[in-house]
Amino acid sequence: MKGSILVLGHGAREHAITETLHRSGEKPRLHAYMKANNPGIAGLCETTCLGNYDDLSKIVSYARSREVEFAVIGPEDPLNMGVVDALAEAGIPSFGPLRDLARLETSKSFTRDLLTKYGIPGNPSYGVFTDLKEIPAFLDGLAGIVVKPDGLTGGKGVMVQGDHFETKGEALDLCAAILREHPSVTVEERLEGEEFSLQCLCNGKTVVPTPPVQDHKRRFVGDRGPNTGGMGSYSCEDHSLPFLGPRDLEEALEITRRVAEAIHRETGRYYKGVMYGGFIATVEGVRLLEYNARFGDPEAMNILPLMETDFVAVCRAVVAGGLEDLRVSFARKATVCKYIVPKGYGLPADHPDASSTAAPIEVGDVGAARLYYASVDRRPDGLYMSTSRAIGVVGIGEDLEEAERIAEAAVSAVRGPVDHRPDIGTAALIARRVQHMNSLRRK
Numbered sequence: 001m002k003g004s005i006l007v008l009g010h011g012a013r014e015h016a017i018t019e020t021l022h023r024s025g026e027k028p029r030l031h032a033y034m035k036a037n038n039p040g041i042a043g044l045c046e047t048t049c050l051g052n053y054d055d056l057s058k059i060v061s062y063a064r065s066r067e068v069e070f071a072v073i074g075p076e077d078p079l080n081m082g083v084v085d086a087l088a089e090a091g092i093p094s095f096g097p098l099r100d101l102a103r104l105e106t107s108k109s110f111t112r113d114l115l116t117k118y119g120i121p122g123n124p125s126y127g128v129f130t131d132l133k134e135i136p137a138f139l140d141g142l143a144g145i146v147v148k149p150d151g152l153t154g155g156k157g158v159m160v161q162g163d164h165f166e167t168k169g170e171a172l173d174l175c176a177a178i179l180r181e182h183p184s185v186t187v188e189e190r191l192e193g194e195e196f197s198l199q200c201l202c203n204g205k206t207v208v209p210t211p212p213v214q215d216h217k218r219r220f221v222g223d224r225g226p227n228t229g230g231m232g233s234y235s236c237e238d239h240s241l242p243f244l245g246p247r248d249l250e251e252a253l254e255i256t257r258r259v260a261e262a263i264h265r266e267t268g269r270y271y272k273g274v275m276y277g278g279f280i281a282t283v284e285g286v287r288l289l290e291y292n293a294r295f296g297d298p299e300a301m302n303i304l305p306l307m308e309t310d311f312v313a314v315c316r317a318v319v320a321g322g323l324e325d326l327r328v329s330f331a332r333k334a335t336v337c338k339y340i341v342p343k344g345y346g347l348p349a350d351h352p353d354a355s356s357t358a359a360p361i362e363v364g365d366v367g368a369a370r371l372y373y374a375s376v377d378r379r380p381d382g383l384y385m386s387t388s389r390a391i392g393v394v395g396i397g398e399d400l401e402e403a404e405r406i407a408e409a410a411v412s413a414v415r416g417p418v419d420h421r422p423d424i425g426t427a428a429l430i431a432r433r434v435q436h437m438n439s440l441r442r443k
């Protein structure tokens with residue numbers, strides 16, 4: 001039924017997706033299938049259904065019962081489980097790729113080999129290995145090493161020399177551990193530069209960029225501590241990023257366009273959904289770190305609130321065609337997203353702050369900021385955190401200074417054993433990124 005839409009997912013990214021659909025002039029009837037009861041999503045939907053993402057028959061029968069026109073898939077896990085294929089068999093199209101095409105995210109080796117086969121620039125030196133004995137010779141030719149499992153790792157599986165390990169021996173030990181759990185391991189040259197996310201909308205033929213965003217993976221201020229799912233992110237009013245060179249965005253977009261075309265040639269199917277490229281600007285140009293087959297979390301919270309084009313029309317143009325004729329525009333504003341997390345987030349289970357992960361929190365007035373619930377559970381006696389990120393707050397302003405001020409002020413409205421990174425979006429941290437890139441360019 002036209003205007004009946006299913007959103008799959010329960011995090012802050014899906015809260016932002018649901019909110020953006022909700023402000024459509026079409027006044028769609030929204031339905032959410034979630035693993036946990038996200039109060040932000042539930043408050044915007046006509047109905048909700050709780051269940052696991054591997055229960056494909058439950059998802060399909062819920063979608064059927066709501067007579068949905070299409071489904072919007074938030075996280076990668078259900079894509080990997082084939083939810084888009086299952087819905088398609090029931091005649092329901094999805095904003096999200098078929099399982100075979102979601103390999104763009106779920107198999108690092110598939111993507112690297114696709115770029116190689118179709119002569120698309122952007123790959124570093126890399127090798128895909130199933131046999132540990134072949135790895136030492138390849139490591140000898142690399143100045144710096146990155147090790148990636150072939151499979152989903154929640155954004156935390158990439159191991160970088162200098163950050164996660166030091167020696168070639170340690171790299172080999174990691175490869176051995178990965179090969180015990182995954183079919184192959186990808187070993188790559190470590191690249192020096194600044195990372196950025198370019199999320200593109202794609203209907204298989206047309207690729208439309210959204211403003212670039214920079215995420216912050218490390219848990220603590222100053223980019224210290226373990227990698228996380230992302231502690232916060234920013235985007236700029238000029239729809240570029242301060243450290244990018246004049247051709248960097250064009251190169252990243254061109255790589256994505258060519259990859260969309262290559263996927264079609266390789267599989268005979270059209271990729272529908274988001275191609276979210278994790279890129280790195282280096283002195284030699286842009287290189288691809290990885291693709292994700294969905295919106296980024298937190299990056300979705302930077303760009304979706306800025307979308308001026310009706311998101312229901314955008315999704316329809318992706319699933320049913322017409323993206324080439326749609327002008328998808330974004331407000332020329334800056335955004336800063338800060339994730340509020342349990343104090344123990346990302347820390348070992350025996351750390352004194354670990355118990356904070358199940359604690360209740362209270363949310364006061366966030367002022368001008370947008371608030372997106374992530375991994376929280378609304379129970380009769382209050383709002384509880386889990387082991388994951390709890391709430392994303394987003395400041396939107398004429399420039400980064402204003403956006404950062406709004407986001408930082410909102411953080412104090414959340415009371416409980418929580419933490420965040422006050423440095424995200426600040427002039428000092430962004431100046432460091434620019435200096436880093438300038439110092440590489442001077443070398």
Ligand code: GLY
Pocket residue numbers: 154155215229230292295296297298299
């Ligand atoms: N921003 C990291 C991710 O969405 O995987």
